[in-house]
Amino acid sequence: KPPIIVRDLAVALGLKPFKLISEVSQATGGFAGINSSLDEPVAMKIAEKYGFLLEVKHRGEAVAPQKVKTADTKAKIEEEEQKNLTPRPPVICILGHVDHGKTSLLDAIRKANVASGEAGGITQHIGAYQIEFQGKKLTFLDTPGHAAFSKMRARGADVTDIAVLVVAADDGFMPQTDEALKHAQNADVAIIVAVNKMDVKGANIEQVKSQMQQRNIAPEDWGGETITVPVSAIKGTGVDQLLEMILLQAEVLELKANPKAEASGVVIESEIEIGRGSVATVIVQRGTLRVGDALVCGQHWTRVKALFSDKGEQIKEATPSTPVRIIGWSGTPDSGATFRAVKNPREAERLAEEAEQRTRKEATVAAAEPKEVSVEQLF
Ligand code: GDP
Numbered sequence: 001k002p003p004i005i006v007r008d009l010a011v012a013l014g015l016k017p018f019k020l021i022s023e024v025s026q027a028t029g030g031f032a033g034i035n036s037s038l039d040e041p042v043a044m045k046i047a048e049k050y051g052f053l054l055e056v057k058h059r060g061e062a063v064a065p066q067k068v069k070t071a072d073t074k075a076k077i078e079e080e081e082q083k084n085l086t087p088r089p090p091v092i093c094i095l096g097h098v099d100h101g102k103t104s105l106l107d108a109i110r111k112a113n114v115a116s117g118e119a120g121g122i123t124q125h126i127g128a129y130q131i132e133f134q135g136k137k138l139t140f141l142d143t144p145g146h147a148a149f150s151k152m153r154a155r156g157a158d159v160t161d162i163a164v165l166v167v168a169a170d171d172g173f174m175p176q177t178d179e180a181l182k183h184a185q186n187a188d189v190a191i192i193v194a195v196n197k198m199d200v201k202g203a204n205i206e207q208v209k210s211q212m213q214q215r216n217i218a219p220e221d222w223g224g225e226t227i228t229v230p231v232s233a234i235k236g237t238g239v240d241q242l243l244e245m246i247l248l249q250a251e252v253l254e255l256k257a258n259p260k261a262e263a264s265g266v267v268i269e270s271e272i273e274i275g276r277g278s279v280a281t282v283i284v285q286r287g288t289l290r291v292g293d294a295l296v297c298g299q300h301w302t303r304v305k306a307l308f309s310d311k312g313e314q315i316k317e318a319t320p321s322t323p324v325r326i327i328g329w330s331g332t333p334d335s336g337a338t339f340r341a342v343k344n345p346r347e348a349e350r351l352a353e354e355a356e357q358r359t360r361k362e363a364t365v366a367a368a369e370p371k372e373v374s375v376e377q378l379f
């Protein structure tokens, strides 16, 4: 077979040659030049990353190989992708000031679900849970607080679709409410305000609404667009309305994903469990995750031996927006890190090792840079 040359592939993919060269170096761990030849699997993988299906065509020995039918193939992939797009449940996080009731609200939502008769209920905290309401699924991140939210965002993991901003009716907007609001706005997620503690004396929803207006997120009944739901997490009132509004918002967002793609997603939480090793709760964002899949997540990898649902039950596969626990990683993946399924465990291990080497190289470079040393540190 004639070789695939970096220059030709760059042209076919519409990439600047230096960009492709850096991709190749990343993929192979070696150096490449504009005239280097590429192995087909490497070329294929890079092409895929940029949304192309690589089709190597050889029109007789003497003719230069025609690598990619750029426009055609791209259109074909997009059509295929469009065809496979399927509605997926929304992923929701709960943000707000300390003590305004985030944890209580997450509990109330969880309980609403248990009451609806789902077998087993949700017993363990795994960082995310999924409920069913009016026949529709909703996934909640069970890590309240914008620290976790921003950590994930900082890693480029946009897993959240809808943020529920909890504001206590007796307290109104507080510094962390504003901070959370800012984070949600920066992340460009839909915001729903839950005015909590409606049962307490001194609850003043009108004040909260006027504070919302001051912040340019006026509630719907004040002529704005922000869905606002009065709730009491403790009494459980308003929780159904809140869930209804979330579903409504999700419908407007038309959330979709391709369940037929190779699985990829984000790590929500991870820990080392005695007897089980490294365990990670992930949310699948694209594709379907299955037992037997080989996954790579930064410097770590695994071959999925078992998948556990948020109810602790073994499941065979997880579709988009499903939280799932995976045990037996080679190391503990960081929350916010993205994972993806690759061809086989060997490939996963190789990619993980490459990532580790890159990190080590970066660490060495960082260590070599002169640091400022303060007097305190010296003594
Ligand atoms: P978080 O810090 O935002 O997670 O807040 P928590 O859920 O821990 O709640 C803080 C306190 O407020 C706890 O003592 C809760 O019992 C109480 N609380 C939460 N929601 C309500 C509510 O709707 N009504 C009343 N009366 N108390 C609530």
Ligand code: MG
Pocket (backbone or CB within 6 Å): 102, 103, 104, 144
């Ligand atoms: Mg809490």
